[in-house]
Amino acid sequence: MISGAVTNRYTEGLYGAAKDSGVVDAVDISLQEVAKALDSNPDFRVFLEHPVIPAKAKKELVGQVFGQAAQPLVVRFLDVLIDRKRAAYASAVAEAFHRRAEQERGHVIVHVESAQPLSEAETQAIRQKLASALNKEPQTIVEVNPALIAGYRFRIGNRILDATVRGALQQFSQKLTASGAVEEGIR
Template structure:
């Protein structure tokens, strides 16, 4: 994502965040936005219509209102329709990502992707959450477990743009780089 797209998406996300924080609906708004993002990203026809320059703003807004109807709250709907008014519909998904970052920061939560060779138990996920939450100074980590057979063993944890690689394949790669550099 370019810096311009990121900064524009961040402004819309920040405005929405301020509105919903004041009325205490951060979690509900995040859930609604994740649904909006999923619908837009999973539906190629909708994405094509939203990005088509010959389809009028009125038609795009009408379509989005029909698609999401009463599924989303007024602040979310207003933000999305405002983005369409200003020809920023291609940035809706980026705005959702920026909103989630703001909401997570407010709650002291971070999202983590944990790569492992097998599905981790709830206890293992909680232990990883606790350990890495302390390392990145947040109250809690929401862990998503992804299976990656290439790791051979161990885990790799991705939190934002930080990666903690404790996998066997990662260790072997580090050893290989050391041997080559000597």
């Protein structure tokens, strides 16, 4: 199980080292590539996370796969994760590092769920409203989720703003249940 506290500790350590070396952008790009490689190659992930495979073999493979392509600090960081039997944290650290780097750049990542596909004009209007509300430049990731019925759901970090019909119906149902309303036909 991935722990947020462990992820944050490794992320902050790596971010501090990258900032001190002036390579935050390069580390961010390399970490995103590592995460893509792990997500697209389940066998590679299993190999790195397997408790019986020796750390030396894992580090050799990481060197072969990422040695020339990735920022050297990222390769050293992966070696540390392997030595400490924390390779399972690589993707979580990549995501947290990216959020941290975007935050330092004055950007914020906003996941937008919509019941219907959005036009470019609608997406731009949402982006402008978010920018004025957050006082930061939002990087929006838009997903279509027909189960929402209508409206939007925004996720910024661990905060969620639900302005959907489905969310309103769920809140209404919870209020009815909490106030003692009995479902019809059930006693």
